[in-house]
Amino acid sequence: MEFEDAPRQHYTEKEKQEIFNNEFMPHINSMYNFGYRLTLERDDAKDLVQDTYLKAYRFIESFQKGTNAKAWLFRILKNSFINDYRKKSKEPSKVDYQEVETYYNSDEVDRQITPDLRVESLKDMIGDEISNALNSLDVDFRTVIILCDLEGFKYEEMAKILDIPIGTVRSRLHRARNLLKEKLKSYAQSMGYK
Amino acid sequence: MATSSNPFILADGKKPSCMEMLQSILDGEATPEQKEYFKKHMDHCMPCYKSYNVDMTLKELLKTKCCGGAAPEDLVAQIKAKINTTA
Ligand SMILES: [Zn+2]
Numbered sequence: 001m002e003f004e005d006a007p008r009q010h011y012t013e014k015e016k017q018e019i020f021n022n023e024f025m026p027h028i029n030s031m032y033n034f035g036y037r038l039t040l041e042r043d044d045a046k047d048l049v050q051d052t053y054l055k056a057y058r059f060i061e062s063f064q065k066g067t068n069a070k071a072w073l074f075r076i077l078k079n080s081f082i083n084d085y086r087k088k089s090k091e092p093s094k095v096d097y098q099e100v101e102t103y104y105n106s107d108e109v110d111r112q113i114t115p116d117l118r119v120e121s122l123k124d125m126i127g128d129e130i131s132n133a134l135n136s137l138d139v140d141f142r143t144v145i146i147l148c149d150l151e152g153f154k155y156e157e158m159a160k161i162l163d164i165p166i167g168t169v170r171s172r173l174h175r176a177r178n179l180l181k182e183k184l185k186s187y188a189q190s191m192g193y194k
Numbered sequence: 195m196a197t198s199s200n201p202f203i204l205a206d207g208k209k210p211s212c213m214e215m216l217q218s219i220l221d222g223e224a225t226p227e228q229k230e231y232f233k234k235h236m237d238h239c240m241p242c243y244k245s246y247n248v249d250m251t252l253k254e255l256l257k258t259k260c261c262g263g264a265a266p267e268d269l270v271a272q273i274k275a276k277i278n279t280t281a
Binding site (some may be wrong): 015020028029030031032033036037042046049050053058094109117118119122123125130131134143145146147149150151154155172173174177180181 | 223252258272
């Protein structure tokens with residue numbers, strides 16, 4: 001899958017070590033956070049990140065030195081999560097993509113551009129509200145927010161990491177944010193905001 | 195305002211919604227012309243103005259609240275040990 005389409009590079013052992021240490025390892029904290037946000041378990045996150053790095057090393061000749069290592073690593077982790085972890089835990093994908101597309105393309109989106117959430121109430125969320133709200137989203141929605149808002153990937157990079165068209169990246173992101181805002185709105189209400 | 199000058203208009207001629215423009219701005223996907231256009235648009239579109247502030251705040255909060263943790267130290271050591279035994 002992710003290793004097949006790339007032209008094969010040839011590296012010496014020394015070069016492999018250099019790429020691994022200088023291009024892959026600097027992303028370990030982001031990778032761990034991604035693993036944790038996907039699995040919501042610290043031990044599972046560790047396993048997932050370790051598997052990802054071992055795969056990255058094993059297939060290092062599919063990686064072209066100096067290209068986007070972070071996106072490449074995120075893609076491997078995402079695929080490991082789907083193929084190994086998710087299968088094991090049998091958590092089905094709950095996102096109805098058909099519905100997402102319809103939602104995005106309907107005229108209703110402009111009327112409801114944003115769930116009514118205020119800047120002031122957001123700024124009062126000084127505890128774990130934001131983090132908990134993010135973790136409570138279905139994994140496919142959570143993933144696009146992690147990639148875009150936490151990690152700053154561009155739509156094009158996200159499309160490659162997730163193997164979906166850019167239009168789907170956009171619509172899924174929009175839906176994810178509205179769901180997140182709905183959650184935060186109920187937190188805000190419980191804190192006494194209207 | 196002449197819609198023909200809207201730099202957000204897609205190749206197929208479809209006029210993007212406020213929400214679609216806002217999303218491009220928010221995520222840094224807009225061109226300089228699009229940013230300029232949207233800045234003026236916000237002056238007369240209250241929903242965009244309000245949403246822009248909420249969405250920007252949320253985006254910043256997500257980054258500060260949900261990132262920044264370090265991976266466990268033994269994880270790095272474990273990975274390096276495995277690499278060295280397989281290499
Ligand atoms: Zn507008």
